[in-house]
Every structure is written in C-alpha cells, then in structure tokens.
Amino acid sequence: MTETISLISHPFDRAIALQPQDDGSWLAQTSTDYANMVGPFGGITAATVLQALLIQPERLGDPVALTVNFAGPIRDGGFSVLVRPMRSSRTTQHWSVEVHQDGQCVINAIAVFALRRTTWSATEVVMPDVAPADALPRAGRTMAVKWPDCYDMRFVRGGLMGVSGEGNNPDSLTQLWISDSPPRTLDFAALTAICDAFFPRLFSRRAQPVPIGTISLNIHFHADAASLTNNGSAPLLAMAQGQVFHQGFADQVAQVWSAQGQLLATTQQTVWFKE
Amino acid sequence: MTETISLISHPFDRAIALQPQDDGSWLAQTSTDYANMVGPFGGITAATVLQALLIQPERLGDPVALTVNFAGPIRDGGFSVLVRPMRSSRTTQHWSVEVHQDGQCVINAIAVFALRRTTWSATEVVMPDVAPADALPRAGRTMAVKWPDCYDMRFVRGGLMGVSGEGNNPDSLTQLWISDSPPRTLDFAALTAICDAFFPRLFSRRAQPVPIGTISLNIHFHADAASLTNNGSAPLLAMAQGQVFHQGFADQVAQVWSAQGQLLATTQQTVWFKE
Numbered sequence: 001m002t003e004t005i006s007l008i009s010h011p012f013d014r015a016i017a018l019q020p021q022d023d024g025s026w027l028a029q030t031s032t033d034y035a036n037m038v039g040p041f042g043g044i045t046a047a048t049v050l051q052a053l054l055i056q057p058e059r060l061g062d063p064v065a066l067t068v069n070f071a072g073p074i075r076d077g078g079f080s081v082l083v084r085p086m087r088s089s090r091t092t093q094h095w096s097v098e099v100h101q102d103g104q105c106v107i108n109a110i111a112v113f114a115l116r117r118t119t120w121s122a123t124e125v126v127m128p129d130v131a132p133a134d135a136l137p138r139a140g141r142t143m144a145v146k147w148p149d150c151y152d153m154r155f156v157r158g159g160l161m162g163v164s165g166e167g168n169n170p171d172s173l174t175q176l177w178i179s180d181s182p183p184r185t186l187d188f189a190a191l192t193a194i195c196d197a198f199f200p201r202l203f204s205r206r207a208q209p210v211p212i213g214t215i216s217l218n219i220h221f222h223a224d225a226a227s228l229t230n231n232g233s234a235p236l237l238a239m240a241q242g243q244v245f246h247q248g249f250a251d252q253v254a255q256v257w258s259a260q261g262q263l264l265a266t267t268q269q270t271v272w273f274k275e
Numbered sequence: 276m277t278e279t280i281s282l283i284s285h286p287f288d289r290a291i292a293l294q295p296q297d298d299g300s301w302l303a304q305t306s307t308d309y310a311n312m313v314g315p316f317g318g319i320t321a322a323t324v325l326q327a328l329l330i331q332p333e334r335l336g337d338p339v340a341l342t343v344n345f346a347g348p349i350r351d352g353g354f355s356v357l358v359r360p361m362r363s364s365r366t367t368q369h370w371s372v373e374v375h376q377d378g379q380c381v382i383n384a385i386a387v388f389a390l391r392r393t394t395w396s397a398t399e400v401v402m403p404d405v406a407p408a409d410a411l412p413r414a415g416r417t418m419a420v421k422w423p424d425c426y427d428m429r430f431v432r433g434g435l436m437g438v439s440g441e442g443n444n445p446d447s448l449t450q451l452w453i454s455d456s457p458p459r460t461l462d463f464a465a466l467t468a469i470c471d472a473f474f475p476r477l478f479s480r481r482a483q484p485v486p487i488g489t490i491s492l493n494i495h496f497h498a499d500a501a502s503l504t505n506n507g508s509a510p511l512l513a514m515a516q517g518q519v520f521h522q523g524f525a526d527q528v529a530q531v532w533s534a535q536g537q538l539l540a541t542t543q544q545t546v547w548f549k550e
Binding site: 069087089092105108110111120121122123172206216223242245246247251255263266270274275 | 339340342344346347361362364366367369370371373379380381383384385386387389390391392393394395396397398399400446447480481490491493495497498499516517518519520521522523524526528530538541543545547548549550
C-alpha cells in the first residue's frame with residue numbers, strides 16, 4: 001500500500017495550496033477531500049480565491065468584503081488563479097481575481113482589504129441562545145458527497161432536509177455549530193469556506209433535493225485576524241435562511257458567530273435552481 | 276437667462292447617460308442633481324455601472340447579482356466605464372466593470388445576469404404591515420446635500436438621526452416609502468440607486484453625523500424587468516438595519532419591496548467610518 005506524504009498536514013491547507021507560475025498566475029488543484037456532486041465544494045473554491053490574495057506580499061490588512069461569482073463548472077484537476085491589484089490607499093486595498101480552467105473563466109471575484117482599528121463598536125443583531133456544541137451529536141454522513149466530512153456539524157435547528165424532513169417546511173432556517181474536521185485554527189480562508197458550508201436552502205424549505213448551483217457569494221467580514229486566531233478550533237455558530245425563491249433563483253442570508261459571541265462574518269448568496 | 280435643454284427629460288436618465296468612446300469604453304458625467312457631500316451619491320454611480328451592462332447588445336436577461344466596490348473618491352466631472360464580458364452560457368452571463376478617473380480605478384464591480392423563468396416560488400420574509408405612503412408626509416430637506424431631493428421619502432420608522440433623533444438609539448432600523456422625484460417608471464438602474472439611498476446606519480444608531488463612506492455594495496435582484504415596469508412609479512417600501520459596527524467598519528442589510536408586496540431586491544453593504 002502506498003500513500004502520498006505531504007508536508008502540509010491539514011486537508012484544508014492542501015486544498016487551498018497555490019503554486020506560483022512563471023506568468024505571474026497561481027496554480028491550484030481541486031481536492032478529493034472537498035469534492036462536491038460535480039467538481040469541488042464552492043466554499044473551498046472561494047477560500048482558494050481569498051488565499052491567493054492573503055499570500056500577496058503587498059496585501060494590506062484584513063479582508064473586509066469578498067464577492068465570488070461562479071461563472072462555470074470547475075472540473076477535477078488544475079486551475080489557474082489570476083490576481084490583479086486595482087487600487088491601494090493608506091488604509092484600504094481593492095483586488096480582482098479571475099480563475100480560469102481550459103481557457104475559460106470559471107470564477108469572477110473582487111475583494112476589499114483594509115486596516116482595522118479601534119473605534120466605537122456595537123453588535124445590533126443578537127446571537128441566539130442555543131445548546132452548546134458539546135451537548136449536541138455530530139451529524140453523520142448526510143449526502144453522497146465528500147466535502148461535508150471535512151466539517152464537524154452539530155445541528156441546533158433544521159438539517160439537510162429542514163425542520164421536518166418531509167413535506168414543504170414552513171421556513172428554511174438552519175442553525176448549527178460547525179468547525180473544521182480535523183480541528184484547525186480559524187483563519188479568513190477557513191471562515192470563507194464555512195460561509196458557504198450550509199446545505200441548500202431549497203432542501204431545507206422543500207424537504208427534498210432540488211438541482212441547485214451557487215452563482216454569486218458575497219461575504220462581509222467583521223473581525224480582524226487576531227479575533228479569528230483567538231477562536232482557535234472552537235466551533236462557530238452558523239445560521240442561514242432563504243428570503244426568497246423565485247423564477248429560478250433563490251437567496252440565502254447567513255451569520256457566523258464565534259462561540260464567545262462575536263459576529264465574525266455575514267454573507268448572502270444567490271443560487272440557481274431547477275423547477 | 277440661458278438653460279441647457281436636454282432631450283432626456285428625467286434627471287436620473289441624464290445622470291446615468293453613457294457616451295460610447297472610440298476605445299470601446301463609455302464616458303459618463305457626474306450629475307449636480309445627485310451630488311453628495313464629496314462627489315456623486317454612491318447609488319447613482321452604482322446605477323451607472325449597471326446601466327453600462329444593460330445597454331450592451333449581447334446582454335442576456337436581467338441582472339441577478341451586482342457588487343460595486345468603491346475604490347476611491349470620484350470628483351465632479353467625467354469618468355470612464357470599461358465593460359468586460361467574462362463568460363456566457365445559455366442562461367447566465369458574467370461581467371466585470373471598472374470605472375476610471377484621472378488614470379485611477381475608482382470603481383471595481385462584477386455582475387451576473389440571467390434568464391428568469393417560471394418555477395416553484397416562495398417569499399419567506401414577510402413585508403411589514405405599515406401605513407401606506409400617501410398617509411405619511413414627504414420628508415423635507417434633511418441633509419445639506421443634493422441627492423436626497425431626487426427622492427420622495429416618507430419615513431415609517433426612523434429618520435436621518437434614527438428613532439429618537441438624540442442620544443444612542445437602541446437600533447438603526449429604518450423603514451420608509453421611497454420613489455424617484457419627479458416620478459419615473461421603475462427599472463433595474465433606479466432600483467440599484469434606491470438600494471443605496473438609505474441614510475447611513477451610523478447616523479440612525481448614534482443620532483449624530485459620523486464621517487462614513489461606502490466601500491462595498493452587494494445587491495441581489497429577485498424580480499424580472501416586467502415586474503419592475505408593472506410597479507410604475509409607485510413608491511417602494513425600503514427597510515435597512517445595521518448588524519455590526521466594529522473596528523472602523525459597519526454593515527447594512529436592506530430589503531426593497533414593491534407596494535404590491537413583491538420582494539424586489541435585497542442588499543448588504545459595508546461602510547468605512549471614523550471613530
């Protein structure tokens with residue numbers, strides 16, 4: 001029996017690894033660990049896009065806003081990440097990222113980075129008061145795809161097929177504790193992937209699988225790098241709900257909280273769906 | 276007394292007008308009607324970005340997702356809009372837009388357009404039951420800037436300085452009826468501008484003016500062009516709230532409803548703020 005030995009020990013780090021190319025682009029490889037129904041889990045692709053910015057030597061501060069538009073399917077194998085600085089000031093920095101495969105654009109993304117500093121502060125939304133992660137069972141394998149195995153998910157409310165598991169559920173609200181499995185200290189790339197790690201709202205609402213695909217993912221980050229490091233590998237409380245399902249497109253709004261009650265990220269996405 | 280006569284009668288259409296240039300870009304001009312404290316109202320800039328896509332001959336369907344990142348201040352005068360098609364399929368189309376002024380990128384934007392079609396449909400969020408627009412007074416001039424005069428705003432809850440107008444308000448939630456003034460039939464460009472036409476959440480929460488600037492605006496559209504046309508010039512119910520204000524950045528999530536109760540757009544943005 002042979003085994004590939006890698007110096008990068010965590011599957012997440014292997015999945016978002018980028019090799020510099022002579023033309024200034026970065027080469028990435030899809031990861032079998034994070035495989036989805038077709039091609040890779042969108043969250044790991046979004047994390048790879050952000051990682052390509054985080055490793056830039058001229059990168060300023062922390063990510064504040066990231067939009068990843070999924071322009072076409074990614075097949076298993078290599079893909080090329082092109083990073084373009086658009087504008088920098090003393091405190092903010094704007095970037096564009098394109099991902100290409102087989103000569104076609106598969107991801108179209110933009111991001112803002114900024115220096116954070118101490119200011120007046122308030123969190124207006126309230127973290128729900130729920131059972132702690134260690135009082136809940138870890139979800140078993142729920143889908144015939146690989147990527148959910150990379151997360152320890154403990155559902156507080158809802159599951160793959162929503163609150164009832166049958167019929168048309170009254171809402172699509174899901175609350176769960178989530179962390180990387182095996183454990184890994186939180187950073188912006190991991191938080192990005194977690195922002196897309198909810199099962200589809202359509203499944204939660206309709207209690208049935210429906211063909212879907214994310215077309216646009218927008219993440220606003222509300223914490224600095226130190227806050228993420230301080231979280232360590234503790235589970236995050238993540239909650240998502242669909243607001244509208246209409247004419248082939250459905251949205252999802254979500255919040256991701258640290259166990260200590262800090263709102264780390266908010267995100268909205270639109271998915272295409274069939275029927 | 277001389278007066279410039281324009282064949283385009285509505286100030287909104289004049290503000291988003293684009294002239295084709297020999298190099299394939301489009302030339303726009305800031306509008307004094309939509310002037311903000313410094314440079315133009317961000318919503319009219321975002322609308323101009325979307326307009327540059329709407330007028331492309333190969334444009335497919337309706338906008339589904341738009342992200343506009345504000346990379347630097349726009350001074351009064353001309354600016355150049357560069358449109359780049361990134362990927363098209365039978366049903367979806369991806370675009371990049373850059374706006375340049377004085378040789379620098381001032382806007383970095385991406386968008387998804389798509390063909391909408393009849394499918395299973397549900398709206399999970401509920402339109403608040405509020406007094407109709409014609410039962411409320413039109414807000415008078417509230418800020419020493421021009422752009423709010425381009426809107427008929429009727430506040431249901433909150434106002435420029437929030438619910439109390441003094442002290443630290445308990446929340447930043449604003450509800451208002453809003454429409455273009457003079458009246459104009461709704462379209463995607465106008466809806467885009469309205470998605471950014473809320474007074475800053477910081478003002479609503481802290482009941483005081485605070486230096487702020489939008490850095491990233493994300494809009495998800497949930498209606499087709501016919502739904503917007505059918506709305507005519509009827510006022511829209513718009514509601515916005517900040518979720519978190521932290522380390523120099525604050526967010527805003529918002530919903531825009533037709534008077535008939537259709538959720539037309541949801542949006543989130545992040546602003547930079549001082550102190």
